[in-house]
Amino acid sequence: REREKKDYIDLSNLMASIIRRPVLLLTVAAVLFSTVPVSNSIPFILFHDKCSGGVGNFTQLLSNLSGSPGSCLEIGNGEIDTWFMPLMHQANEACEKVKMMKELSQGYNIVAQSQGNLVARGLIEFCDDAPPVINYVSLGGPHAGIAAIPKCSSGPICAIAEDLMKLEIYNDFVQDHIAPSGYVKIPGEMTKYLDHSKYLPKLNNERPDQRNSTFKNRFMSLHNLVLVMFQNDTTLVPKETSWFGYYTDDGFDSLLSTQQTKLYIEDWIGLKALDDVGKVKYVSVSGDHLMIAYNDVVKYVVPYLMA
Numbered sequence: 001r002e003r004e005k006k007d008y009i010d011l012s013n014l015m016a017s018i019i020r021r022p023v024l025l026l027t028v029a030a031v032l033f034s035t036v037p038v039s040n041s042i043p044f045i046l047f048h049d050k051c052s053g054g055v056g057n058f059t060q061l062l063s064n065l066s067g068s069p070g071s072c073l074e075i076g077n078g079e080i081d082t083w084f085m086p087l088m089h090q091a092n093e094a095c096e097k098v099k100m101m102k103e104l105s106q107g108y109n110i111v112a113q114s115q116g117n118l119v120a121r122g123l124i125e126f127c128d129d130a131p132p133v134i135n136y137v138s139l140g141g142p143h144a145g146i147a148a149i150p151k152c153s154s155g156p157i158c159a160i161a162e163d164l165m166k167l168e169i170y171n172d173f174v175q176d177h178i179a180p181s182g183y184v185k186i187p188g189e190m191t192k193y194l195d196h197s198k199y200l201p202k203l204n205n206e207r208p209d210q211r212n213s214t215f216k217n218r219f220m221s222l223h224n225l226v227l228v229m230f231q232n233d234t235t236l237v238p239k240e241t242s243w244f245g246y247y248t249d250d251g252f253d254s255l256l257s258t259q260q261t262k263l264y265i266e267d268w269i270g271l272k273a274l275d276d277v278g279k280v281k282y283v284s285v286s287g288d289h290l291m292i293a294y295n296d297v298v299k300y301v302v303p304y305l306m307a
Contacts, residue, residue, distance in 0.1 A: 041068035042134060044109040044305050045098070047116030049082035050074055055113075062111065065298065066305035073097060075119060082115065083161060086175075087182040087199040091122025098123060099130055109135040109305055113290055114235070115150075117141025118183055121203055124222070125215040125269075135304040137226040140236060140290050144246035144261070145185030145200055148237040170196035187247040205268035220270030224304055226281045228292070235289035243282050244271060258282070 046062070048055045051072035063070040075081060075090045082090075098104055110133055112120035117138045124133050149165045161178050168174060170189070174181045175198045182199030186192075194201055205211045229242035236242060238255055246261060248254045258264050264272050274280050285296045 041066070041306065042107060042109055043069045043071070043103050044111060045101075045104070046070060046072045047094070047110065047112040047120045048072070048114065049079045049116065062297070062301065062305060065302045068109070068305045069103065070305070071101070080157075081179075083179055084157075084177060085179060086177070087118055087122065087179050088126075088202075090119045090179065091126055094119050094123045095127035095130060098127070104131045107132045107134050109133070109137070111137045111139065111301060111305070112141060113139045115142065115180065115183075117143065118199070118203065121219070122199075125203060125218050133222060135224040135226070136222050137228070137301050137304050138242070139228045139292065139301075140230050140233060140242055141227070142183050142236050142241050143227075143244045144204070144241040144263070145183050146180075146237055146241060147185060147187060147247060147252065149184065150180045150235065172196065185246070187249065188251045190249045203269075204263055206263070211268060216268065216270045220273050222274060222279065224279055224281065225271075225274055226283060226300060226304055228283045228285060228300060230287050230289055230291065231284055232287055233289045 044062070044066075046055070046059045051059070051074040056072055059070050059072040062068075073094060075093050076085050085093075098108075108131060110120050110124075118141070120136065120138075121141075121143070123130070124136070149162055149169075151162070164171075164174050165178060165181055165184065169181055169184045169186065170192045175196060182197060185197070185200060194207055201207050202210070203215075205215060227243050229239055230236075231239070233239035233242070238245065238247065240246065240255060240257070244258045244261060244263060246256055248256060258271075263269065264275075267273055271280065281300075283300050285292055285300070287293065
């Protein structure tokens with residue numbers, strides 16, 4: 001057990017060192033994978049809250065390991081707009097940006113991290129006349145919602161945003177101005193959630209009288225859907241939301257697996273249809289939110305960027 005723990009710590013440190021020292025690693029990776037023909041590969045885009053620093057380095061790492069050209073797609077003003085631009089606006093901006101990228105016109109793959117997954121899915125489901133998404137790799141995505149107010153670390157404005165969400169998450173002002181409010185889903189408050197939440201119910205086709213077959217068909221068109229859950233995730237509550245698992249509508253006492261949810265059983269977005277033909281990969285990795293080991297990146301992410 002001690003050896004396993006040490007191996008995991010070593011892998012985490014390796015991933016951290018990748019972000020801190022990208023030049024050395026990318027040089028090595030470029031040599032190791034130089035035989036992969038980039039020009040014949042399907043391009044990919046990465047979604048997170050910003051593209052500078054570690055996220056940009058991670059995009060380049062994935063490109064070098066897979067041999068596929070990659071771009072980090074930043075929405076608005078990076079981290080600030082991630083919190084304060086409504087998710088529907090973020091998805092619309094992503095839609096317009098993707099349609100302008102000629103290199104994606106024949107199809108592309110997506111890697112998304114955390115909240116970026118909801119923007120990525122909005123792009124897949126809502127974007128008209130967009131190029132097709134082939135493979136979609138989700139790292140720690142809050143697909144079924146979260147039952148706790150997320151933390152924001154960008155200064156005093158974030159503290160105010162957190163306080164507003166704690167007061168009344170389904171208030172119209174909060175929904176219109178604080179992005180994470182669009183996927184907070186409090187068990188036991190489903191009527192409020194369905195009536196006032198302005199993003200996730202639409203994304204997941206949860207409103208019985210508003211289910212959209214176009215959204216479902218677009219999601220079902222994926223060739224592969226890779227759902228990565230972090231076993232020690234302390235950001236997403238519950239962590240199983242990364243696999244579309246969630247609490248029952250009545251409260252926090254029972255946690256439903258993916259296959260036990262109404263979204264899956266009644267197949268509101270096509271997840272069951274994808275799963276039935278083997279196109280969904282449920283991956284569980286060690287670590288806290290987005291703390292993925294290098295070996296896991298190579299095993300679970302890179303292969304879906306090479307197809």
